[in-house]
Amino acid sequence: MSEMATTDPEGIDGVRMTWNVWPRTKVEASKCVIPIAASISPIRPHVDIPDLPYAPLRCKTCSAVLNPFSRVDFTAKIWICPFCFQRNHFPPHYSMISEINVPAELYPQYTTLQYSLSNPESLQSAQPTALSSVFLFVLDTCMIEEELGFVKSALQQAISLLPENALVGFISFGTQVQVHELGFSDMSKVYVFRGSKEISKDLVLEQLGLGVSSRRTSSPVFAKGVQNGFNNAGVNRFLLPASDCEFTLNAILEELQTDQWPIPPGNRAARCTGVALSVAAGLLGACLPGTAGRIVALVGGPCSEGPGTIVSKDLSDPVRSHKDLDKDAAPYFDKAVKFYDNLAKQLVSQGHVLDLFASALDQVGVAEMKVAVERTGGLVVLAESFGHSVFKDSFKRVLEDGEQCLGLSFNGTLEVICPKEVKIQGIIGPCTSLEKKGPSVADTVIGQGNTTAWKMCGLDKSTCLTVFFDISTGERSNTPGTVNPQLYLQFLTSYQNPQGQTKLRVTTVSRRWVESAVGTEELVQGFDQEAAAVVLARLMSLKMEMEEGFDATRWLDRSLIRLCSRFGDYRKDDPASFTLNPCFSLFPQFMFNLRRSQFVQNITNAAVMIQPSLLSYSFNSIATPALLDVASIAADRILLLDSYFSMVIFHGMTIAQWRNMGYQNQPEHEAFAQLLRSPLDDAQMIIRDRFPVPRLVVCDQHGSQARFLLAKLNPSATHNSGHDVAAGSDVIFTDDVSLQVFIEHLQRLAVQS
The missing domain is CATH 2.60.40.1670 (beta-sandwich domain of Sec23/24)
Structure with missing residues (x-):
């Protein structure tokens, strides 16, 4: 036990x-x-x-x-x-x-x-049906040929992973929205909607020929005796079992090209993401209300056309930043949020989910779309490219079955x-x-x-x-x-x-x-500092969104000082006398790392986001936990950092030199080869069970990508430090305070009269 x-x-x-x-x-x-x-x-x-x-x-x-x-x-x-x-x-x-x-x-x-x-x-009233689930893929075509090739390949693989009885639909969009009728296999049949203006749900149904049948089956509860859980012809036209439409969909994807609408010089592509999602919601609502349906949006850039627009087409107009939002200088933001809020209400009433896979170096508008994804329990995966392993592996994980499935x-x-x-x-x-x-x-x-x-x-x-x-x-x-x-x-x-x-x-x-x-002692013994850190992080995130001018760092600091004043043992105005019960001893460290650093994951995952875990590998010992401190860096050591969204394998200077000289390929240095393999094997085990799939960074001491590790470590040794640094260790070029200085200030403030 x-x-x-x-x-x-x-x-x-x-x-x-x-x-x-x-x-x-x-x-x-x-x-x-x-x-x-x-x-x-x-x-x-x-x-x-x-x-x-x-x-x-x-x-x-x-x-x-x-x-x-x-x-x-x-x-x-x-x-x-x-x-x-x-x-x-x-x-x-x-x-x-x-x-x-x-x-x-x-x-x-x-x-x-x-x-x-x-x-x-x-x-x-949710009635089980013979369908396992419904996937309506919504694909952005306003991207370069190479990116479109990556995402088409991922979609083709996805169809083969789906259960045979899962229903599949497909919508592509650029300047206009194209709803593909998969049930018409003789030739490619597409319904086109203008992307420049908002389209009502009734108009969507009328244009798709679903108006009459949708009124006939408007009740969200399925009638008894309905075969396969649906009873209108729209399902047979636009949503087909994966086993029946795999060939048709693959043929559509092979013919699909990047958006052909001309883009004037100095302009962005006219991308109508909002209309595409609105049409997708209307289609699912007409065909299968109350079923296990997901809209899977694959987006390659910001919406610049129609409802949901976040930026103008003029490239000289930058995408809104956090400062713009703070100053109320984002002209499209409020209108876009209102649009997605209404979309969220529609999806919730229908019982459907919106997932967002965005791969772009530019912003795609997650801040505006967040409400629709969050309220429906959807997934968000952001990557640099549709060819990146973060997207490919995460997308596969959503659809695959077996041990690694998301359930x-x-x-x-x-x-x-x-x-x-x-x-x-x-x-x-x-x-x-x-x-x-x-x-x-x-x-x-x-x-x-x-x-x-x-x-x-x-x-x-x-x-x-x-x-x-x-x-x-x-x-x-x-x-x-x-x-x-x-x-x-x-x-x-x-x-x-x-x-x-x-x-x-x-x-x-x-x-x-x-x-x-x-x-008080009973209360102290019942404190869960890991759970408390996660709850405080989530509450802080909510306040940052809801309260204008909210100072997150100051709020965290004040909460921590009040907690330490209430439950710490000390003599008034004597910082040296300050001690914390072991039930609270890690909490200041969690808050220190939270200030330097995202949080709707379970407790274990969110705790890793707040305070990443660090493992050390050397010839002298098996993998051992190491302090999240720059002092843990050594020339003859490998470090494995897990910060949830990224995994970093960091080779000390000596280890990197030996590896570059190829010692691991020599039979007499099998121990060195095993040392190199161990952190990689451990990283792969973590990656296999995590969603979104984290980015794996392999780097060397003093290399350019070493920044991924250094940014997470406590800067106990900086370029301003007066004390000597151990041979093979490192310093961090920063003006941030170290954990030790943070704790000293906390003790002084907590014991004040």
Whole structure:
């Protein structure tokens, strides 16, 4: 059990909390500085999660599901809900239960389990279909011939990777939008839309000949008895099973050329990304509302035509920068964001996902498109070229099956059930509020709030959401919590898995109340500094987007100083006396690296983004963790840096010289060859399981690409340092403060009267 806690801190539940012991009142909670929050991975796979082939039992008052924390009267066949204390009768098919014959839901180790729902009415209206999923590819043709060749090759490979019963559609766009009718195989048949003006959904359907049939099947719930889950001719024309349209689509791709619309000198290509995505959303909404559908956009530059435009066609007009956004000097930004916000609402109502693969040296408008991708649970992959391994391997990972697949799931709904002492402020992550009001909704809102239920059009096995809680300020003497020191939270996630089956994942967790006025030590022992660092990073990212003039660095510094003042041990005005409990000791280091450095990943991934991991390889030892410090560099050492989006293999000066002399090819230097292979093998293992696929940089000490490592290291030795540098080590040319100086300043400020 201890080994599991070390290697898998999230355990079977996939839940990490900033505080694992909760203060009882709102005032005491505010003194904790770090908000009370939980980061949850709703469908994270785990070998010990049972899959039950029947529907769950729900409390008739609060809809919580029967769980191991429910009290049971086996004689009267009654169970008491731990959330609202409602007494519920077991149905007749539970009549055989007893103390020695309990159902799986009551096993103490099954705090998380999964139900297979054969009847969609048992939870929601999403009905499983015979289709595994739908992929509508939207390809930008405003790019050079070489780039278009790369992306066409990737698409051809993608079609061969898809399940045979997956539906495929294809739209290409440049100055105009072309919808390809794959069901017409005799010749290439295309419907063309102008890219210069916004096109209504009704006009899209009318032009594609889907108007009548879409009205006939406008209900988002499929009628019973509908063959293959769809019932209009539009599917057979524009969306075909991968096995049926592979030849036709390959033929279209082979004939496809770069956009032929003339570009005047000094102008950008007229790229109508917004209209293309709008047409794609309309097509999917007409043919397959409520199904597992993804719009996969492959974009090679900024939108400069029609709705969603982010820059003018004139090349002398630069793409907006962060400074332009801060000064409100980006004329296209607000209008583009409003367009994509409306597109997001349409996609969410249809249950469809928008993925963005952008490969360009210029910006493509992710800041504007972000709302549509995030609210639908889509993926974003940015690369320098469609020929780069970051794009090719990531694109393949989205579509392939097997161990390395992402486990893409659809039509998810998350519901959170709390005791009456706890309120939900909101969620930060890839979801949309379902505006389900109730007594558990807090007055203050963080992220997607004012609800206890959220829609996730797309989710996968690494999807992670952060839920923020508030403590209600009721009279403690009147609450059951004063009698029962335990509090319970339940997370209900319904979703459609890649095979089209509807599942319900139920996770029920228990934490303890504590009187923080007398139980500060208990509070400290319950602090999860890794989870807290990630939650603070996400909250900071949200504030940077939502609050005008927000100073992220100052906010982080103040939060850290307040935390250290509250929980540090020290004598007033004596920095030398300052010490932190081991439960807090890494937190200042996390904040130092966060200030120098992105965060909707699960806890482990986001922690690597905040504070990269560094491994050292040498002849004298196996791979060992090294300090994220310039002092870790040595001439006879290889370093492996993992900063999530990039992996860096850094060869010390001596190692690089020996490699260049070819020692690794000589039989007597097999140990050296093994030393060179080890970090590469370890890097490939990490790359194989990660999405987006990280960039691998192999560099040498004093080489130009060594900057990828040096930028992440603590600058304990700089060009301004007075002390000597060890032989074979390195210095960093920077004016940034080192971790040591940062901690000294923190201690001085934390102990001030």
